[in-house]
Amino acid sequence: MSQPRKPNPARRSERSRQAVLDAARDLVSELGYAKVSIEAIAARAGVGKQTIYRWWPSKGAVIFDSFLALSESEEGMSLPDTGDLEADLKIVMRATVAEFADPAFEAPIRALNTEIIGDPALAAQYREKLAGPVDEAKKERLRSAQRAGQLAADADLDLVLEVLYAPLYQRWVHRSGPLTPQYADALVEITLRAFAP
């Protein structure tokens, strides 16, 4: 009656873990998310399928972890704070627009969003591990602006971020319009007018 014993993380092979994450990231870029299979990841990584099934619950979780590993390297970076909120935000928004428009980021980000729509647990993990820290940094910059009287003191900062980023996100998901620096600037200007002190 041996239950499927739970694995012992202490004995986990770091070598295999990295190989799986690398293979997953590569294959998503090459084939797009939908065409990537666990079998292909295992083969590319030179790893037994069981090794993947032992440590990850789903294909989405593997992909997610492969992104998480990437983003951890760029963690802790802070946003520019020159005192000029509009200029600072335009820099950040233009960078975001450029990132979304970059074909190299296209496939992985679409993969992640595909999985997130249908998987609440993954969505929660995304908010906590990826979006959360980044949003917190942005809100910190906005609080600084509130203190400087450049933003309404009673503004809901989560709402400010949504008004700022959601139109860009929707345009990217639905491919309903071009993502240009001008568009980034327009979003900043509109948001600042909406939440002016």
Next chain:
Amino acid sequence: MSQPRKPNPARRSERSRQAVLDAARDLVSELGYAKVSIEAIAARAGVGKQTIYRWWPSKGAVIFDSFLALSESEEGMSLPDTGDLEADLKIVMRATVAEFADPAFEAPIRALNTEIIGDPALAAQYREKLAGPVDEAKKERLRSAQRAGQLAADADLDLVLEVLYAPLYQRWVHRSGPLTPQYADALVEITLRAFAP
């Protein structure tokens, strides 16, 4: 040298078409999008698989058509225009929020968006057949408001709609916050402030 002959739409069975669309809609509600297979749709509809493959290029296209059939019934409805833009928009936005929060709409809408992320052709069809007409009606209402001096005359109406709806859409996709009537009202108020004359 016989090419795969292209089917003749004139001879298409309306009975089978409806059966497939109905079965697709039912199965998505019951199982969620990811677990629905073409085989299952064919079986439920009492239809040969070839009949589906003859008329639709992909699972996503079938699902999309099943929604399209639904939405055509409610086509041509116009938005309220009482002269009070803020009140009118709040009515519409609250209705939209309620629709997104309705569990009965949850599965189908997530299904559609899942497919749209990874399929540019389907995204284009979505914009043209579903989002397009609705957005046009909304923009007509906004033009009326511009004439009445309730909205900046030079406002980019596509951008207005994005600022109005995209935050709601993003919140729903990422499940990053509650969808309440208060939230709907807040979005209307912010948008009107941003695009005030």
Next chain:
DNA sequence: TCGGCGAGACGAGACGGTCCGTCTTGACAT
């Protein structure tokens, strides 16, 4: 007017593939 004919869509399901998730094996590390 009517009956036969050919084209083509139909329901059903066999077929070879791919990938799933589980299970087994023997090597290896601790």
Next chain:
DNA sequence: ATGTCAAGACGGACCGTCTCGTCTCGCCGA
């Protein structure tokens, strides 16, 4: 000794193609 490892066999689900035999048309000649 115990548990992970790479490798891959296994049964099952679905894929997309294909082949059946049937059914429904429009057309054409009697």
